[in-house]
Amino acid sequence: MSHNCSELGRRIAALRKEKGYTQEKIGDLLNVTPQAISKWEQGNAFPDTLLLPPLTRLLGVSIDYLLTGESAVGKTGPYDGEYRKEEFYWGIQPSELARQIADIVQDDTENRRLLDIGSGEGRDAIYFAKCGFQVDALEISAPGVEKIKQYSQLAGYAVRVLQVDMIGYDLSEAYDVIYSCGSLQFLPLAERRKHFDKYKQQTKPGGLNAHLVFVEKPFIKLAPDWETNEFFFSSGDLARFYHDWEIVRCEEKIVDCNSAGIPHRHAVNCIIARKIEP
Structure with a gap:
């Protein structure tokens, strides 16, 4: 699994813990299994794209931040x-x-x-x-x-x-x-x-x-x-x-x-x- 997937997993885990959610709670709210959440956090799988909006709402961040670690607010171009x-x-x-x-x-x-x-x-x-x-x-x-x-x-x-x-x-x-x-x-x-x-x-x-x-x-x-x-x-x-x-x-x-x-x-x-x- 790629480095990018591992970074995403670490962000999900850190944000979940900041919010005080267990893997089971996130799973219940998103209608997925706790095992699926565990796979995301371990970098073994990506969340389905349809789950990104509700997941980011639960974690209190933007999709941009969840996927890249950067906020779109004030974002500049690389060149x-x-x-x-x-x-x-x-x-x-x-x-x-x-x-x-x-x-x-x-x-x-x-x-x-x-x-x-x-x-x-x-x-x-x-x-x-x-x-x-x-x-x-x-x-x-x-x-x-x-x-x-x-x-x-x-x-x-x-x-x-x-x-x-x-x-x-x-x-x-x-x-x-x-x-x-x-x-x-x-x-x-x-x-x-x-x-x-x-x-x-x-x-x-x-x-x-x-x-x-x-x-x-x-x-x-x-x-x-x-x-x-x-x-x-x-x-x-x-x-x-x-x-x-x-x-x-x-x-x-x-x-x-x-x-x-x-x-x-x-x-x-x-x-x-x-x-x-x-």
Whole structure:
């Protein structure tokens, strides 16, 4: 069982004891067995995601805090310092995955709605707007949000920017494309399935989901700017999340990167999947 699961278990145990609850009492209130609570606290299992809201209410903390040990109140983005600089940390050229989406949709972008999750400084969001999409850009970093707005004005393409934490963000609108490039590693493992299910649910029939995620490989060293609240994917995870969709493209490869000014490599998995209604 992973280090993250062990940390979660220790938090549950500590918070339960602070509240004066026994494992039996928590089990009664959540309608699960005391043995299930014990497994959580020992790091041998994750609570079901449906149990997270009532569990956090009982323990008096947020879901963010229970899963990561950090509160969402006053939370900043991991790249705030870099985004405050005049230059663009990620550059302004669109990613290869963004170009692939534009190639697939081609001229049929008018009135197509696209959600860019973890938009950073907006390089892909602005590119999608240039291609004709109506773009919503989610970004937690205040300096990143300002950078997107400035870039949008300079480029002359409108983007709706939402400063929110993608963890727990409730998608209430349907999109033709839901997209992320290197941001979903910030989803805690226990939250991952719920988020992908929501992305799929909020995609219009015939629409696309496209993601690039970082994959753990024993022969690739940890990137110099990797954060403690980032969690690797495993090979094949994306294909499993979209097993019931048409897989348009799916590949895993090794890429070079120079973020943080230090040359290094990443193993990445990219997927483009289309929602086909039965």
